[in-house]
Amino acid sequence: MSVYNLDDIYRFYTISEFKMSMCYGAEVVIEWDGKEYGIWSEEGSIRIICTNEPEKESIFSTSDDSLEYILGNDHLQDVITQVTVIKRTI
Numbered sequence: 156m157s158v159y160n161l162d163d164i165y166r167f168y169t170i171s172e173f174k175m176s177m178c179y180g181a182e183v184v185i186e187w188d189g190k191e192y193g194i195w196s197e198e199g200s201i202r203i204i205c206t207n208e209p210e211k212e213s214i215f216s217t218s219d220d221s222l223e224y225i226l227g228n229d230h231l232q233d234v235i236t237q238v239t240v241i242k243r244t245i
Contacts, residue, residue, distance in 0.1 A: 166240045173235045174218040176243075177201055184242040187234055188227040191241065203231075 167173045176183070182195040191206040201221040204212040215221040222232035 165243045166238070167235050170222065170232060170235060173222075177218040177221065180244075182242075182244045183240065185238040185240055187229070187238045190227065192226060194221070 167176070177194075177196045180196050183193070185192050185194065193202075193204045193206060195202055196218075199216070201215045201218060202212060203215070203221060203224045205226075213221075213224055215224070222230065222235070224231040226234060226238075
């Protein structure tokens with residue numbers, strides 16, 4: 156099931172919510188500072204890619220590690236509760 160952003164009701168309210176979402180195999184598209192990022196978990200790893208810079212794809216072994224990903228000038232852990240969630244599977 157996919158949901159699309161409706162007045163931010165599908166945003167992440169806590170870091171723990173993001174981490175739990177990744178544990179259950181979520182696929183998420185977020186926007187931060189004018190760029191879109193895809194985040195998804197597969198086969199025990201988490202992939203993050205900026206749609207504007209696909210060559211900079213990063214793969215992480217844990218959700219904690221993925222929170223170190225840099226979005227522009229910010230770490231994902233510092234902005235995950237502020238990003239615009241464009242699409243999120245639940």
